Amino acid sequence: MAKVEEELLNTLEKLKDDGFKTFKWYLELDDVLEGFKGIPVAKLENAARRDTVDLMVQKHQDHGALQLTKKILEKIYRNDLVQSLQNFQPEPKAGGGRKKVLGRYMVILTRKYQKTTDGTDESGNETLLKAIYTEVYITEGKSKEDNAQHEVRQLETASSTKILHDTPIKCHDIFKVLPGQQEHIINIVLTSGVAGVGKTFSVQKFILDWAEGSENKDISLLIPLPFRELNVVKNEPHSLLTLIRRFYPTLKDVTEEMLDSEDFKVLFILDGLDESRLSLDFNNSEVVSDVTQKSSVSMLLTSLIKANLLPRALIWITSRPAAANQILDQKCADRITELVKSTQTQFDGGLFNWTEPEETADSGSMAASVITGLFLFFCLLQSASAELPITAEPGDNVTLPCKAPNNVNITAVEWIRPGLNRSDLDPDRYVYLKTDGHLNTADQDPSYVNRVQLKDDEMKNGDLSLILKNVTSNDEGTYECFYVEETGGKKNELIVYLIVKGEFVDVQQVETQRVDILD
Template sequence: MAVNSLDLLFRTLDDLESEDLKRFRTYLFDSEGNMEGFKPIPKGKLEDSDATDVASKMKEAYGGEGSVKMTLTILRKMNLNNLADKLERDAAESGKRDEGVIVQNSTKEDEDAIVNEVKETHKKWMIKKFGKIYECIEEGKNKTLLSKIYTELYITEGESEGVNTQHEVRRIETQSKFHRDNKDKINSNDIFKCVLEHDKIRTVMTTGIAGIGKTVCVQKFILDWAEGRAHRDVDFIFALPFRQFNLKQNVSYSLHKLLLHFHPEMDEKVINPHMLRKSNIIFIFDGLDESKLSLNIEQDIDIYDPLKTASVEVLIANLIKANLLPNAFIWITSRPAAVKWIPPKYIDRWTEVQGFNDQQKNEYFKKKIENEAEADKVITHIKSSKSLYIMCHIPVFCWILASVLLKMINQTSTSYLPQTLTEVYICFLLTETNRKCQKYGKGIEQDDKKRLQSNREAILK
């Protein structure tokens, strides 16, 4: 099948209406909908998946050619023959181009063109994967364009002071009393930029407390690159979250195969070890604190060949030590408590996500809440409560407040708005419990007491 078979799937599934995509997913986990010899994909893997995720999971399960065949079969069963015909034409045309490249003695220009096509496919895939942010609201509206609500975070250069056991409100209040020196502030797109020309920053560690915005910062960094706003000299960015590595604890890969596993849009023949060595690459390892791997950077086996097989933790260690792809850049994010797993001598720059300053708090709510009058009302209320306003230093708390207050403002029967952290968390718990009832089909119980009582066991756990 053609080099960009996954791209064909992306484009095809992206053209489906939300209800049609839901039906399409049903065919994939229903054995009656599958072609002979193709095993169904478990329902749990497909639940709530968007077009990007579905295409990736199909590629992983059936390969490029098998995925296209399966898609054609399902589309025809759904009587979406026009879409099926278009996919068939595009696949045939792409296959002819691929065959022509194999038959002819390709020139350097041909090879460059093929590599550039793979790079563009990779960027499109990353835009679809990271261009939206999951906001945990009702199905069909659970993803928002990141560029629409993203608010620049306050990031400073320097090593974190470590784990802080002080109450979060008091700690944040203490921090806010200190003058933030702008010379220490750094833009996320500049984390690999050297202050002095002769310096080289290869590995960056970014720390920050839970909910401060580390993962969203990474997501925006990737999106800016993929859409051509930053790092135009970078060929590939590989995002490899530690949470997903936990599922690969007992599996061995070569670095080459590991990248193909996590980035199925890449073509194995084009993205070979030689190409990896000469490309400008950034590896992003997000959420070190979530890792269950046995990382032992100093004692792990040394590996220099991207085709040599080893455990995932050994591959990560050798990337960090610059044994594998020494010219690649490494970005690691973590909560402060876990940074000790990486010896400081392997880190060239330390940065810390400080969250929102007062101006960024206001900017977030104005972006998040489209109605200007409602946004002003929410901001006014938050500023009237010292503890709430201080806590808005943490982006995830801003999201919780926006979710709670916007709903209560729109309820004509509600005259009182929560003033304390406890009241906010109670209202948020009610909101999430109601969402759970909607999602899993138990109906909506209008009475909060009845709803909480029916969910008592889950809440206590």
């Protein structure tokens, strides 16, 4: 049995020049075969017969190229060549085609996501995800004040969450219409939640369930693209196809036709929008609409989220609330959800079966507040190492604490302030950045030059604490500490809120939280 490429080349060589020119003209058209997009004129214009075969196979795979060739030959009345191709028996490719390729890919995802680092284990040892995972509470809607409040304050004011549907959404049902809702298309879902609440945990469980075949079996292909990994390739030109293959070489046989097929459902999971260092401009009129078109990674992601690229694709974006409001055009989302520890609705509706007699309204409110406070305390114990916020006066030198596990070899440490310089022209400005023993001042925000240094320049015992000199009122806000292990894994280790005395601040809005790789 011969290879498809050889048979197609033999067939095209039997066409005279005029016939070959007409053949290429049909290749430029959409829907010669229903659902098959044409090959761009620029690629076909000077393509010889061998080049034309390569373009067809690259775009439509072997089977699609064979079917398309037969259809065009029918249109140019070369039924003799059609009959020859009808009798052709293609040689099966090693690996067994689409099912085999995706089977290997699912095994790779299972091995990657079946374990996680438990946030309570400072040694960095991994644990089976299923052994520690607990179901999260996802509501449709978002907190009314999620852009203005500090994240820990949001936990306390969870009762203000505007819930659009009473029933909590299970993680694996994130794209499904809920009972009682009017049928509508849900292709793009945004899920926000505070640090440590379990966004990345939920994503990991969703991926693992799909890879093991226990949930969402209607999804043909699931592609995780965490923003922390996309940051690494932000300056590389890519098409969507090459970007996928950059992270998942196993998917090298996935084609444009597969991604855009109606019977091939694709899901992209974009986890950690708040960690993005891409220049996502949703007001830019430039679009990418072809998965083979090369562009910047930022433009690819923007076009994908705006549904200009693969409009049928499913997309799940996770983020902390502030970043979701600052970066993302939320009109792009078909469903906006929030992942929370709990809400007052849960307190009132059954978690504690709390009912408040009218005659004890005041005492009942007080009791409910106590319960909410206790619950908040529980959340902080579960997802963070709670400390007092750091306070300083103008002119002081202050230490922002951060500590990595003792047994980790650290190659880089990064301190940032979320939203400090999030713009297209200047997206990457750090409070402090040290890589491979060298301080990076080129990417440092000018307001921190010569004002910050590590408490221990050698980072002994994992001490990544930062000294900030000559504090001003402009320094007040949230600081995040990251470190990179020698193996290449980046972790968000601590969030610190700095209060500068002399300005009004609601102390209840701030806490110091320990956050591991879970978020």
